[in-house]
Amino acid sequence: MFGIFGGDDRNKKNNKAKTKDLATVDKGYRLADKYEIIKKLGEGGFGAAFLVKSLTANVVVNYVAKAQKLTDNPAQNEDLITRFKRESNTLQKLGNAHGQIPSLFDFFEFEGNFYLIQEYVKGQTLSDVLIAKLQKKNTFSPQEAIEITLSLLEVLIKVHDENVIHRDIKPQNIILREGDNKPVLIDFGLIKESNRHSSRNNGILPIRTNVWQSHVSE
Ligand SMILES: Nc1ncnc2c1ncn2[C@@H]1O[C@H](COP(=O)(O)OP(=O)(O)O)[C@@H](O)[C@H]1O
Numbered sequence: 001m002f003g004i005f006g007g008d009d010r011n012k013k014n015n016k017a018k019t020k021d022l023a024t025v026d027k028g029y030r031l032a033d034k035y036e037i038i039k040k041l042g043e044g045g046f047g048a049a050f051l052v053k054s055l056t057a058n059v060v061v062n063y064v065a066k067a068q069k070l071t072d073n074p075a076q077n078e079d080l081i082t083r084f085k086r087e088s089n090t091l092q093k094l095g096n097a098h099g100q101i102p103s104l105f106d107f108f109e110f111e112g113n114f115y116l117i118q119e120y121v122k123g124q125t126l127s128d129v130l131i132a133k134l135q136k137k138n139t140f141s142p143q144e145a146i147e148i149t150l151s152l153l154e155v156l157i158k159v160h161d162e163n164v165i166h167r168d169i170k171p172q173n174i175i176l177r178e179g180d181n182k183p184v185l186i187d188f189g190l191i192k193e194s195n196r197h198s199s200r201n202n203g204i205l206p207i208r209t210n211v212w213q214s215h216v217s218e
């Protein structure tokens with residue numbers, strides 16, 4: 001679709017020395033002259049997430065850029081990059097299939113790091129909403145809790161129908177979307193693809209149209 005994994009294996013050796021330290025990537029930094037960082041949303045052991053704006057669109061468009069941090073160990077880097085590509089492929093597949101999963105817009109290598117550009121979901125994480133409520137000695141009503149849970153279960157049915165297991169479902173990875181207040185499932189970094197035959201497709205596994213599969217052997 002985007003030709004995003006098209007055959008550029010320059011970084012296969014993943015020489016850490018030539019990669020940009022993600023700790024120095026922050027507000028105002030430009031990614032491949034395509035996106036500019038507005039602010040850092042979070043930084044974990046294996047990467048960082050940024051709110052970015054497009055530099056190529058004629059209108060203001062914001063996205064979330066996730067970056068994969070590399071290590072000094074080339075073998076571990078191979079594994080990290082493979083997992084990151086898997087996260088991209090999953091978003092590409094599921095983001096188009098369900099409105100409560102962010103869409104994938106771009107994936108590229110820049111200064112030795114890998115970046116995934118996804119739909120920006122305006123809202124707060126369920127975790128932040130819960131903390132704010134608890135601070136006011138408040139919480140969700142049973143009705144609200146049931147609505148959020150049922151809506152999320154519908155998303156999970158879709159995820160499982162595509163033979164994907166998320167493996168990291170927690171309040172920090174659920175955004176309550178501004179406007180319709182629906183839960184949006186994010187962070188497919190720990191997903192596993194299952195060989196389980198879905199009960200909804202009569203045991204016929206869907207054909208995988210994995211864009212980068214032909215370029216990388218796991
Ligand atoms: N699509 C998105 N829209 C809005 N905010 C996002 C989106 N993806 C991630 N975030 C924010 O960035 C944080 C970190 O992103 P996440 O994908 O959970 O990465 P990780 O937990 O692996 O660092 C999230 O908790 C959320 O606050």
Ligand SMILES: [Mg+2]
Pocket residue numbers: 172173187
């Ligand atoms: Mg997360």
